[in-house]
Amino acid sequence: MNIQLIRKYWRTILIVAEMNIRQQMTDGFVLFTVLFQPIIIALLGLWMLKDKGPDAAIFVVVGSGLTGLWSSLLFISGNSINFERWTGTLESLVAIPTPFEVIVFGKNLANVTQSLLSMVLGYFVAAFAFGYPMEIQQPWLFIPSVILAVIAFISFGLIIAPIFVMNPGVRAWQNAMEFPIYVMCGFLFPIALLPGWTNPISYLLPPYWAAVALHGTSNGGASLNETLFAWGMMLLFSLIDLLIASRLFAHMLYKARADATLGME
Amino acid sequence: MKTISNNIRLFWQGAILSYVALFHWMRPIQYTASKILMPLAQMFFFVYLGTYATSADNRAFYIVGNALQIAAVSGIYGMSMSIGGDRDSGTLGYIFGTPANRLVVFMGRSFMNILDGALGVVIAFIWGVLLMGLDLSHTNIPALALVILITTISTCGLGLLMGCLALITVNVMFINNFVYFVLLIFSGANIPLADLPKWIQAISFGLPLTRGITAARSIVSGASLSEIAPLLWGELTVGLIYFVLGYLLFAVFEVTAKRRGTLEVF
Numbered sequence: 001m002n003i004q005l006i007r008k009y010w011r012t013i014l015i016v017a018e019m020n021i022r023q024q025m026t027d028g029f030v031l032f033t034v035l036f037q038p039i040i041i042a043l044l045g046l047w048m049l050k051d052k053g054p055d056a057a058i059f060v061v062v063g064s065g066l067t068g069l070w071s072s073l074l075f076i077s078g079n080s081i082n083f084e085r086w087t088g089t090l091e092s093l094v095a096i097p098t099p100f101e102v103i104v105f106g107k108n109l110a111n112v113t114q115s116l117l118s119m120v121l122g123y124f125v126a127a128f129a130f131g132y133p134m135e136i137q138q139p140w141l142f143i144p145s146v147i148l149a150v151i152a153f154i155s156f157g158l159i160i161a162p163i164f165v166m167n168p169g170v171r172a173w174q175n176a177m178e179f180p181i182y183v184m185c186g187f188l189f190p191i192a193l194l195p196g197w198t199n200p201i202s203y204l205l206p207p208y209w210a211a212v213a214l215h216g217t218s219n220g221g222a223s224l225n226e227t228l229f230a231w232g233m234m235l236l237f238s239l240i241d242l243l244i245a246s247r248l249f250a251h252m253l254y255k256a257r258a259d260a261t262l263g264m265e
Numbered sequence: 266m267k268t269i270s271n272n273i274r275l276f277w278q279g280a281i282l283s284y285v286a287l288f289h290w291m292r293p294i295q296y297t298a299s300k301i302l303m304p305l306a307q308m309f310f311f312v313y314l315g316t317y318a319t320s321a322d323n324r325a326f327y328i329v330g331n332a333l334q335i336a337a338v339s340g341i342y343g344m345s346m347s348i349g350g351d352r353d354s355g356t357l358g359y360i361f362g363t364p365a366n367r368l369v370v371f372m373g374r375s376f377m378n379i380l381d382g383a384l385g386v387v388i389a390f391i392w393g394v395l396l397m398g399l400d401l402s403h404t405n406i407p408a409l410a411l412v413i414l415i416t417t418i419s420t421c422g423l424g425l426l427m428g429c430l431a432l433i434t435v436n437v438m439f440i441n442n443f444v445y446f447v448l449l450i451f452s453g454a455n456i457p458l459a460d461l462p463k464w465i466q467a468i469s470f471g472l473p474l475t476r477g478i479t480a481a482r483s484i485v486s487g488a489s490l491s492e493i494a495p496l497l498w499g500e501l502t503v504g505l506i507y508f509v510l511g512y513l514l515f516a517v518f519e520v521t522a523k524r525r526g527t528l529e530v531f
Contacts, residue, residue, distance in 0.1 A: 028435075028436030028438065028439030028440075029436075029438050029439060029442075031439065032438070032439050032442045032443060036442075036443060036446070037442065037446055040446040040447065040449070040450065041446075043450060044314075044449060044450055044455055044456070045314065047450070047456045047460065047461075048314060048315060048318040048319075048455060048456060049317075049318045050460075051318065051319070052318065169294065173294070173298045173302075174298070175295075175298050175299040175303045176297075176298035176299070176302035176303045176306060178303070178306070179303065179306035179307045179309065179310045180306045180309075182310050183306065183309055183310050183313060188310075188314050188317075189313055189314050189317035190317075193313055193316070193317055194313070
């Protein structure tokens with residue numbers, strides 16, 4: 001996957017994303033993952049952090065939205081290729097002239113974008129159900145942070161999906177990979193609470209930098225330099241992830257054709 | 266006498282076979298990921314969130330609450346998949362076609378999930394002691410074991426009811442996930458019940474886990490078994506009510522499905 005492909009196939013990406021959203025809006029598992037679970041976590045967080053005052057509310061809203069982004073990426077984007085395999089459409093998608101990673105990019109775009117809904121819903125829950133004054137402190141920095149976070153998550157998802165396809169053993173760990181990222185990336189509490197030796201691991205995770213940028217710009221706790229650094233890290237990881245993903249997709253498709261195991265688990 | 270021995274045989278075969286069937290797709294690595302590491306990670310998340318929200322002094326409150334909540338993994342997911350899985354795998358018709366005692370079939374399905382659920386909670390407590398500094402020096406361990414067992418039984422009662430709902434809906438995982446996450450709020454695992462609105466408190470006391478978590482916290486802080494006995498009786502009663510509701514619902518679905526010819530219609 002590279003930038004040229006995105007430029008060339010942007011219409012395809014948008015169509016795939018649209019179709020994916022339409023299809024997933026009828027799936028109970030997807031609805032729960034992208035909407036209900038983050039809202040329940042937001043409610044929990046708002047209750048638990050109520051003694052920290054209104055400032056914590058925007059932190060919880062952004063953090064619970066990030067949990068939705070990650071869960072969606074892990075369970076829905078992670079299985080985006082396997083889903084086509086289960087429904088018998090994988091062979092057709094691989095055979096069409098459009099590069100396969102473009103299709104998966106579009107699917108990930110849909111998953112990540114629809115997950116942002118949970119952040120919006122969380123905002124309204126905090127504002128209306130709990131009566132917190134909700135204000136994004138640096139809106140002009142927050143918006144680019146959201147866009148860069150979306151790109152970082154999509155790129156990360158492009159690595160996860162082929163890894164899950166090629167290594168069913170890794171996919172077995174899927175259920176165990178959800179909450180550790182919530183913890184390691186500081187979605188709902190600072191990673192300073194964690195043992196020091198875990199911090200370098202956090203720095204290697206793109207969702208951590210998304211959390212730094214989104215929390216910092218929403219509650220105004222980050223300086224411009226800190227936000228710019230987080231943006232830079234998200235861009236850097238996105239580029240690295242896209243590069244790795246293009247190799248992984250090429251390897252996965254070659255292996256599937258050579259072994260004739262495209263539709264087999 | 267023969268009926269009794271047949272029912273005992275049915276119970277054991279049902280217990281063992283349903284458990285084997287549930288794990289026919291689950292390898293040891295998946296079991297480790299779903300039943301040991303996922304609960305541990307979830308515990309870590311809520312314990313850190315709770316101590317960040319309040320104080321590190323309240324660590325035991327969150328560890329005990331979330332350790333007991335692990336009972337819902339087997340109780341809700343395991344039970345509903347044990348019951349509802351028959352519909353997916355096309356064996357529901359055979360169950361309805363046998364003259365087997367439905368109650369014994371139900372009890373057999375629950376048994377292994379209760380053991381597995383209780384084991385999950387014990388593992389969570391071990392994590393709590395080893396990794397999170399939970400102090401059990403004032404704890405009456407046999408009494409805590411009884412709390413764990415009763416709480417797991419009552420949670421499986423709710424799971425049985427969920428399993429019956431799985432027989433009439435395709436969105437089983439939606440319902441299971443929803444109930445599991447709602448329990449994180451309503452059971453008092455992470456929020457003191459007194460802090461919740463009155464209407465939520467009213468619902469909480471109609472749910473499994475709530476009294477069990479309260480009892481476990483009391484035991485860990487040094488209470489005796491007699492002090493928490495009313496809570497345990499309450500927890501057991503709630504669980505039994507759900508078992509009975511699940512059983513009755515199953516009977517209703519059986520009659521309805523046979524009459525309408527919708528046994529395996531999704």
